[in-house]
Amino acid sequence: MPGEVERPAELDEIVPFPPMEAELVRDLPTGEGWAYEPKWDGFRGVLENASGELRLWSRNGRPLLRYFPELRPLGELLPKRSALDGEIVIAIDGAVDFDAMQTRLHPAESRINRLAGEIPARFIAFDVLVWKGKPQWQKPQAERRAFLEREASAFDLSPAAGDPDAATAWLDDLEHLGLDGVVAKRVDRPVEPGGRGAVVKVKPERTADCVVVGLRWKSKPDRIATLLLGLYGDNGEIDYVGTAAVAAGRHAAIAEHVLPLLEEAPDRNFGEPNRWGGSGLEQQPLRPELVVEVRYDKVQGNRFRHGTKLLRFRPDKDPRSCTWAELRPPREGGLTVEALLDA
Incomplete structure (x- = not known):
């Protein structure tokens, strides 16, 4: 529910927070009005520089950039006063490795830096919240996705599809890549900070x-x-x-x-x-x-x-x-x- 997560004091008010959540459902929704994306199995992250400094926030309002210093160069791709929503993942041998993610949550900076060089993480963007000081999050998802593909193509973007057959194929075929299911988003809804009304997730049995x-x-x-x-x-x-x-x-x-x-x-x-x-x-x-x-x-x-x-x-x-x-x-x-x- 909105309000349960404390908003970081350093986070500019222009950035909506906390991130929108997905409600778990049994069956993949179909019909008009839905768009689909793979559900990545990593750490949720809001990448933003609205206050002038590049930061990466977890869904619980914790700063993550310290644990993933190899993502700092993304600041060169992000325009001033912008924010993207996405997932931090580590891929080993072509598949997402959640265990490798957890090894980063370590107090020793030397260990973190070593792992960042050996098994670097990547940030996969799937939504745009703010761009060049202009809020985008109030727009419908379909408009935000088109904007993301047009303006933020320099980032790794999560695949998206409007065809439920493609989403079903993801459920059937992508388990071996370490993905965690499929997310379905209402194309006509804005971002609802902390809410679950516009996004559902389906995990294969x-x-x-x-x-x-x-x-x-x-x-x-x-x-x-x-x-x-x-x-x-x-x-x-x-x-x-x-x-x-x-x-x-x-x-x-x-x-x-x-x-x-x-x-x-x-x-x-x-x-x-x-x-x-x-x-x-x-x-x-x-x-x-x-x-x-x-x-x-x-x-x-x-x-x-x-x-x-x-x-x-x-x-x-x-x-x-x-x-x-x-x-x-x-x-x-x-x-x-x-x-x-x-x-």
Whole structure:
């Protein structure tokens, strides 16, 4: 809701803030009046120099340019008293890498500068807010997009399409580039600072078959909190990839499948219990004989970014067929982030 984020004191009043948000919906909206863009998986950023100094603000009003010093040359492309809305991303081997973004949030300037040289970030603009001292954000999205393409073509611009079929193709085909879904924008609406009425986002429903490699107890030995999931790597070993919560209404049925696998289970270290919500919960390994299908929203590095939803058991599937191909489909056609931006 507007007003929840404190406006930075240094931000000129000509720049609307906070950035417009997108409401999550299940289905891609179609029909007249919609435009579509890929949903980048990086850090949202408002790049502006309205006060005379180039700044890059997060959606929460935090200055980001310190962490991404390689973006300072963009100030030479931005006219005085201008502001663009966009996303900061890092692409490695042609795909967006969110883990690499997080390594930048570090207090040591020497480390930041080293990483800026080794794996530079880029700013992908998708909206114009102010240009040469003239507010653009009150104009309809269609006019702002045309203005952005005409006046800010020196920047990396996010692709845009008016065809819902193109947006559907993005949902189907761009997961391997690390993108996070599709954003749909009402072409007749202005920017609504902090609001969600003019933009929606759609994330594809992704599923994977994983081996159940352990559990965490809610109360031992009668209540299971989560199942621990794994995939086989190229070396034949099982990598821990995340968790699936055990719903109370399904506990009895799940326990019937899982508890017998406690016997003669191998020793196994799952790692990172705090990151995945298991702080203080005792965990135990299981014999890796049970396969489950889970729904997930995003993979970050070698883990599901959030907990998954258990869909069903897969007694028909060999656990060793659960490999990293489940989460990292082969890239087809050689498409990269760079090629997508140049299209």
